[in-house]
Every structure is written in structure tokens, then in C-alpha cells.
Amino acid sequence: MTRIIILILLIILPLVCRADLSVFACEPEWEALAREIGHDLVDTYSATTALQDPHYIQARPGLIAKVRNADLVICSGAQLEIGWLPVLLTKANNPKVIPGKPGFLEASAYVHRLEIPASVDRGQGDIHPQGNPHIQTDPRNISLVAEGLASRLIALDPANESSYQSGLAEFQQRWQQAISRWEIMAAPLKGSKVIVHHKSWVYLEQWLGMQEVANLEPVPGIPPTASHLSQLLSQFGRGEADYIIRAPFQDAKASEWLAERTGIPAIMLPLTIGGSDAARDLFSLFDDILNRLLGVQP
Amino acid sequence: MVGKLRFIVFICVLFLYRSASAQVPDEQSINGLRQELIQLRQEYQSRIQELEQRIDAMEEQPAAQQAAADVATAGGSLGVLSNSAFNPAIGVIFSGQAWGDNNDPETIRIPGFPLGGEAGPGPEGLVLGETEMDFNANVDDKFTAWLTLPIVIEDGEVTVELEEAWIETLGLPNGFAARFGRFFSGIGYLNGKHAHAWDFVDQPLPYQAFLGNQYVDDGIQVRWLAPTDLYVELGGELLRGGRYPAAGDVDSGFGGRSAFMHVGGDAGINNSWLVGLSYLHVGSDGRPSGDENDPLLFSGDSDLLIAEFVWKWSPQGNWKQKNFVLQGEYLQRSEDGDYRLPNGSVLPYDANQSGWYIQALYQPIPRWRFGARIDMLSAGDPGTLFTGTDLDPKDDDPVRFSLMTDWSNSEFSRLRLQFAHTDYGTIGDNQWGLQYIHSIGAHGAHAF
Numbered sequence: 001m002t003r004i005i006i007l008i009l010l011i012i013l014p015l016v017c018r019a020d021l022s023v024f025a026c027e028p029e030w031e032a033l034a035r036e037i038g039h040d041l042v043d044t045y046s047a048t049t050a051l052q053d054p055h056y057i058q059a060r061p062g063l064i065a066k067v068r069n070a071d072l073v074i075c076s077g078a079q080l081e082i083g084w085l086p087v088l089l090t091k092a093n094n095p096k097v098i099p100g101k102p103g104f105l106e107a108s109a110y111v112h113r114l115e116i117p118a119s120v121d122r123g124q125g126d127i128h129p130q131g132n133p134h135i136q137t138d139p140r141n142i143s144l145v146a147e148g149l150a151s152r153l154i155a156l157d158p159a160n161e162s163s164y165q166s167g168l169a170e171f172q173q174r175w176q177q178a179i180s181r182w183e184i185m186a187a188p189l190k191g192s193k194v195i196v197h198h199k200s201w202v203y204l205e206q207w208l209g210m211q212e213v214a215n216l217e218p219v220p221g222i223p224p225t226a227s228h229l230s231q232l233l234s235q236f237g238r239g240e241a242d243y244i245i246r247a248p249f250q251d252a253k254a255s256e257w258l259a260e261r262t263g264i265p266a267i268m269l270p271l272t273i274g275g276s277d278a279a280r281d282l283f284s285l286f287d288d289i290l291n292r293l294l295g296v297q298p
Numbered sequence: 299m300v301g302k303l304r305f306i307v308f309i310c311v312l313f314l315y316r317s318a319s320a321q322v323p324d325e326q327s328i329n330g331l332r333q334e335l336i337q338l339r340q341e342y343q344s345r346i347q348e349l350e351q352r353i354d355a356m357e358e359q360p361a362a363q364q365a366a367a368d369v370a371t372a373g374g375s376l377g378v379l380s381n382s383a384f385n386p387a388i389g390v391i392f393s394g395q396a397w398g399d400n401n402d403p404e405t406i407r408i409p410g411f412p413l414g415g416e417a418g419p420g421p422e423g424l425v426l427g428e429t430e431m432d433f434n435a436n437v438d439d440k441f442t443a444w445l446t447l448p449i450v451i452e453d454g455e456v457t458v459e460l461e462e463a464w465i466e467t468l469g470l471p472n473g474f475a476a477r478f479g480r481f482f483s484g485i486g487y488l489n490g491k492h493a494h495a496w497d498f499v500d501q502p503l504p505y506q507a508f509l510g511n512q513y514v515d516d517g518i519q520v521r522w523l524a525p526t527d528l529y530v531e532l533g534g535e536l537l538r539g540g541r542y543p544a545a546g547d548v549d550s551g552f553g554g555r556s557a558f559m560h561v562g563g564d565a566g567i568n569n570s571w572l573v574g575l576s577y578l579h580v581g582s583d584g585r586p587s588g589d590e591n592d593p594l595l596f597s598g599d600s601d602l603l604i605a606e607f608v609w610k611w612s613p614q615g616n617w618k619q620k621n622f623v624l625q626g627e628y629l630q631r632s633e634d635g636d637y638r639l640p641n642g643s644v645l646p647y648d649a650n651q652s653g654w655y656i657q658a659l660y661q662p663i664p665r666w667r668f669g670a671r672i673d674m675l676s677a678g679d680p681g682t683l684f685t686g687t688d689l690d691p692k693d694d695d696p697v698r699f700s701l702m703t704d705w706s707n708s709e710f711s712r713l714r715l716q717f718a719h720t721d722y723g724t725i726g727d728n729q730w731g732l733q734y735i736h737s738i739g740a741h742g743a744h745a746f
Contacts, residue, residue, distance in 0.1 A: 048615075049567065049614070049615065051614040051615070051616055052614060052615045052616045052617070053616055053617070053618045053619075055618070056616075056617045056618040056709075057615075057617060058570065058610060058612075058617055058746055059743060059744070059745055059746050060562070060564060060570040060610075060746055061529030061560070061561075061562025061563055061570065061571075061572050061746060062527070062529060062562065062563045062564035062570060064523070064529055065523070065524075065526060065527055065528060065529040065530075065563070066527065068473055068523045068524075068525060069525055069526075069527070082743060083709065083743050083744070084743050085743070086742065086743040087743045087744070087745050087746075090442070090466070091523075091531075091745070092523065093470065093473045093474060093475040093521065093522070093523045094473070095468060095469040095470065095471065098468055100439065122708070122710060122738070125708075126708060126709075221708055222707065222708060223664045223665065249614070249616045249618075249619070251619060251664075
């Protein structure tokens with residue numbers, strides 16, 4: 001009997017006596033940001049990978065179990081995860097991380113969101129009433145979210161306030177330097193015209209002064225159709241754009257089809273960490289995005 | 299402060315310079331002043347830059363502040379006594395079908411399984427299905443509420459049914475949650491799925507036979523989720539016992555109870571799985587089944603056991619591009635009591651029945667899914683007393699094969715084609731149908 005009790009305690013105690021803050025991130029960029037600020041004070045987990053379309057994730061039992069044990073849930077928000085996150089939150093029975101509590105952080109609430117529609121009609125496709133949710137493609141947004149995330153970490157774990165403060169300060173310093181470097185690097189991209197698979201890149205375009213001229217999707221969320229592609233071909237047949245951009249989880253067929261016929265280079269850009277071999281953390285993510293764009297620079 | 303001082307010095311110097319300019323300026327003082335000016339200019343430029351950055355930050359800040367303010371004072375900040383900001387999420391689901399059958403659906407009986415509840419083949423021809431209205435919102439920081447109101451047409455009359463109306467806790471500690479009101483019982487895998495989330499037009503035969511499609515009743519449900527990385531959910535329910543497979547609100551309105559356990563997780567990035575075991579006990583007093591106008595009435599106890607498994611696969615977990623789902627359930631029911639037959643005689647009944655289904659769904663490219671299902675029932679022998687009645691299992695166990703394909707333009711619209719062949723032993727039945735399921739408004743996320 002004692003042996004059984006000891007065994008049960010051995011199983012349960014490590015689960016109950018977690019010293020670290022457990023951070024459940026919906027996307028890899030927020031997981032990385034939590035680690036940049038919290039270092040070894042946080043235990044992080046990302047619900048999705050860069051090879052998955054974050055709109056369409058199954059509310060898997062494994063994810064529910066992770067949310068059950070989380071102290072903080074950080075997600076892009078603005079309805080990006082509306083197809084699955086609500087189920088995780090309601091089935092996880094964890095009152096610490098429901099919206100409105102300090103344990104729930106919606107990253108897009110900290111930035112100036114673009115493309116907030118004046119009217120909301122699903123005839124326009126899968127649009128987001130609160131604006132475009134793919135905020136992580138502008139590094140200045142990451143910096144704004146970092147501030148919000150640090151104050152949440154401090155609120156949840158005040159004993160380690162100074163560590164989070166210094167983690168934030170150190171990150172912000174390196175990040176601002178990197179932004180300056182990227183902006184110099186990216187100067188030749190200014191004014192270039194891009195065709196995108198899905199509207200995932202508006203923040204990148206705004207940051208670098210690029211111009212989005214067309215989408216491969218006929219309306220957001222609907223896969224490229226033959227008729228839409230042939231229309232794009234007649235529109236851009238003489239190469240009136242500089243790039244065709246897609247994320248790793250989007251089918252390459254459409255962008256390659258158009259690239260072959262128009263001569264416009266089709267490139268895959270990592271939308272988040274892990275989207276390419278080179279994009280291993282937040283810094284190398286933007287390095288790689290710029291390298292890939294500059295590598296085929298017209 | 300230092301900047302201000304320097305500014306004053308700068309003005310003074312300027313004055314001195316001007317007054318001194320009348321005199322012959324010496325080279326050294328001019329150089330000194332020049333340097334001072336350059337220094338000052340640099341300083342002011344950096345201060346202006348800093349101010350610009352602050353303004354930029356403030357311009358971006360309102361988004362966050364506004365969002366925070368929305369959360370904190372929704373409605374209040376509008377300055378009007380309007381309640382509209384608290385509107386719940388509302389969604390409407392439309393469905394309908396064109397259905398064909400080589401037999402008259404009215405005459406089809408599954409030998410040994412008089413159906414009850416909502417179960418049974420739908421009418422032939424073009425027909426409007428359930429139009430379902432969903433409302434949900436948080437009540438306050440501790441409770442959330444859900445309401446489902448299907449609008450159905452029964453015998454030409456439009457009726458609004460109360461399918462679900464429940465409150466759930468948001469704030470219980472240690473992984474507990476409680477739900478109360480009218481809800482789909484948490485037993486099995488398919489029981490809790492709304493009709494619009496079904497993968498085929500109809501429920502598998504064992505769900506039709508043992509649960510009247512789905513068991514929904516009034517009651518209390520308590521669930522607990524273990525604090526482990528492995529998903530382990532335990533739950534129990536106390537139910538009124540007013541709806542099929544229960545009836546008559548026995549035990550003073552505490553006529554049903556259930557227990558269930560679900561275990562699940564991921565196996566690598568491509569695979570995820572869920573298994574479950576559920577038990578339901580209900581008492582019945584005069585439960586109708588079979589012919590609607592001339593039903594059999596069962597009084598007694600029913601015990602139902604359900605074992606389930608689900609396996610989902612998707613390369614890299616990128617669900618939208620390609621996925622495959624394999625699921626199956628086994629249901630076993632034992633009933634002990636008596637049946638009142640339409641002719642008035644009351645016969646003692648004690649039999650075990652079982653059934654299972656297994657189905658596979660494949661989505662090879664976005665928007666298109668293909669599915670196959672096999673479901674089967676096997677009736678226990680209630681004895682020679684029942685020979686010739688609806689409870690007589692005759693000889694063969696009914697078995698059905700279904701094929702379906704559906705196309706979803708977006709996650710809000712779906713068109714489906716289904717073909718099914720049922721072998722009831724004595725008769726073979728072919729059914730085919732086209733179905734649409736469309737939703738507008740807020741559409742809740744779907745469970746695993």
C-alpha cells in the first residue's frame with residue numbers, strides 16, 4: 001500500500017510542483033518570443049508548426065491536455081484560430097487561461113492591425129472582422145507584442161520580475177539593432193510588386209514598402225481556381241510583378257503554374273519559425289525572408 | 299533639464315555673438331561656437347527622433363488600449379443604455395436533401411429493432427431538413443451558455459424544438475467543469491456531434507437503434523481532465539430519463555446516469571488518436587418505439603456500453619491540404635423489463651443486443667472528401683413469445699454499406715452525395731441522396 005502511495009506521489013508531484021511558467025503558444029513565433037524574454041523560467045509549447053495552416057487545425061486531445069496545464073496561452077488572435085482555439089479553451093477546464101484573464105494573451109491586440117473590413121460579408125471569403133491576423137511578418141509588431149508579453153509574464157510570476165525585465169530589455173536592444181540592419185538590407189525591395197497566395201504578408205509589405213498587386217486565392221480562404229489563375233495570367237503575362245509568394249503549407253502548384261507562364265519568380269517564404277531550414281528563431285526568420293526575397297531580386 | 303539649460307546658454311551665446319559680431323571676431327571663438335551649434339543640432343535631432351518614435355508608438359498603442367477598453371467596458375463606453383453590445387454569437391444552419399429509396403421508407407423496419415426517438419429513414423423526395431439556430435455567449439466570468447433551437451417540419455407543421463439549452467462553468471479549479479440543463483450526453487464519440495457535423499447524411503445503425511440517433515436529456519454533467527500531457531477525461535452524468543432510450547422520468551425524475559472516459563493524444567506530427575469507454579443506465583416507463591401511431595411500449599432497465607476509437611492522419615498536420623480519418627464504435631445494450639405490444643399483451647423481455655460501425659474518410663485535396671462506412675446490428679433472442687412482432691430478429695443481422703462524397707467550398711458550405719445499401723435479411727434496400735449543409739453567422743469551432 002505504501003509503495004503504491006509513493007508511486008502515485010512520484011507520478012503526481014512533478015505535475016503539481018511545476019516551478020516554471022507553462023506557456024502554450026498557438027504559433028511558433030510566440031513560443032520563441034516567450035523563450036527570448038523568459039529564457040529558462042518558461043516552459044514553452046507551440047500548438048502549430050510552420051508547415052501547418054493555422055486557420056485549419058484539429059482541436060486535438062493532445063492540445064487540450066496542454067492547455068489544461070498552461071499558465072499562459074498566447075495566440076495571434078483576431079480570429080486566426082477561431083476554428084479550433086475555442087474548443088481547446090472550453091474543453092481544457094483551465095480557468096486561468098480563458099479570454100479576459102491574465103493567462104490569455106491575444107498578440108494582435110497589441111499592434112495596429114491592417115485590413116479591418118468596413119463591412120463584413122462572407123461573400124468576400126474568409127475575412128477577419130478584426131483585421132488581418134498575420135501580424136508577425138512585421139518585426140516592429142513583434143517588438144510591441146514583446147512588451148505586452150513581458151508584462152503578462154511579470155503579472156503571472158512577479159517573483160521573477162527582474163529576470164523578465166532584463167530578458168525584455170536585452171531582446172529589445174538586439175531586436176532594434178536587427179530591425180535597423182534589415183531595413184538597410186531591404187531597401188532595394190521598396191516599391192516591388194508582389195502576388196501572394198493568401199493575404200499573409202500585408203504587414204511585411206507595409207514594413208518594406210512593397211506593393212501587393214494580386215492574390216492567387218480568388219477570395220481569402222478559397223483555393224486558387226483555374227479561371228482565377230488564367231485571369232491572373234492575362235493580367236501579369238508580361239511579368240508586371242516581381243514576386244509570387246507562398247507560405248510552406250500552401251500548395252506550390254498554383255504559384256509555380258503562374259511563374260512558369262509569366263516568368264515572375266515564385267518563392268516560398270517562411271511565415272514563421274521552422275518554415276525553412278534557415279528560419280530557426282525570430283532573428284533568422286527575418287534574415288531568411290529577406291535573403292529569399294533579395295536572392296531573386298529583379 | 300540639461301537640454302533646457304543648454305538652450306538658454308545657446309540663446310545667450312547667440313546674443314553675445316551678435317553683440318560681439320560688431321567687434322572683430324577671433325577665429326577661435328567662431329570655431330568654438332560652430333562646434334557648439336553642431337552639438338546642439340545633433341542633440342535636438344536626436345530628441346526630435348525620440349519624439350517621433352514616441353508618437354509612432356502612441357499611434358499604434360490605441361489598438362491595444364481600445365481592445366482592452368472593449369473588454370473592460372463593452373457597451374458602457376458607447377454612452378447609451380444599449381444592450382446590443384452583449385448580443386450572443388448567433389448562427390443558423392440550413393440543411394435539406396433530395397432522397398430516394400427503392401422501398402417506401404414508411405414500411406421499412408429493422409427486424410428486432412423497433413426504432414424510437416428521432417431515428418428512422420427520412421421521407422423521400424425533395425425535403426427541407428433541420429434548420430438549426432445556435433446562440434451562445436458567456437453569462438459572466440463564471441458561466442457560459444448555449445442554446446440550440448432546430449426548426450423542424452413535422453406532418454406539415456413548423457415547430458421549434460428545444461434541442462440543447464445548457465450552462466457550463468468556466469471557473470472550477472483543478473480541471474473540473476460542470477454542465478447543466480439539456481444537453482447531448484457525453485457518452486460515445488458521435489452522440490455529442492450536431493447533425494450538421496455528421497460525416498454521412500444519417501447516423502450509424504447502432505446509434506439509430508440504441509440511442510434514437512442521439513441521446514439528449516435534462517441533467518447535470520461533471521467532467522474532470524487529468525493534469526497530464528496525455529489527454530485523460532473522466533465524466534459522469536445524472537439525467538432525468540425523459541427521452542429515448544429512457545422514458546417516463548422514472549426514479550422521481552432521476553432516471554438516467556452515465557459514466558465515460560476518453561483518452562487521447564498525438565503520435566508524432568502526422569497522427570492523433572482518441573479512445574473512449576462509456577456506460578449509460580436508464581430506466582423506462584412506457585417507452586414508445588416502432589410504429590408511431592401504434593407503438594410498442596417498454597418498461598424496465600436499459601444498460602448500454604460503448605467503446606470508441608478515432609484515428610486522424612494528416613501529412614505534417616496540415617489538415618487543409620490532405621487528411622484521413624478512421625473511426626469505429628461498438629455498442630452493446632442489455633434490456634430487462636417488459637414490452638406492451640400494440641395488441642395490449644404485456645410480455646417479459648430480457649435480451650442483449652449489439653451493433654458496431656466503422657468508417658473511413660479521406661480528403662485527398664482541399665474541399666473534397668470521400669467516405670465509406672459499414673454498420674451492423676445483431677439482435678439478441680428475446681424468445682419465442684416475440685415471434686412475429688417487431689422484436690423478432692428473424693434470421694439475419696441487418697448490415698448496411700454506405701458511400702459518400704462531399705464538396706465544401708468553404709467551411710461554411712457543404713454539398714454531399716450518398717449512396718447506401720442495406721441488407722435487412724428479408725429485404726434489400728437501396729437509398730441515395732443529395733444533401734446540403736450551409737451555415738451563416740457565428741459558427742462554433744468543431745471538436746476533435
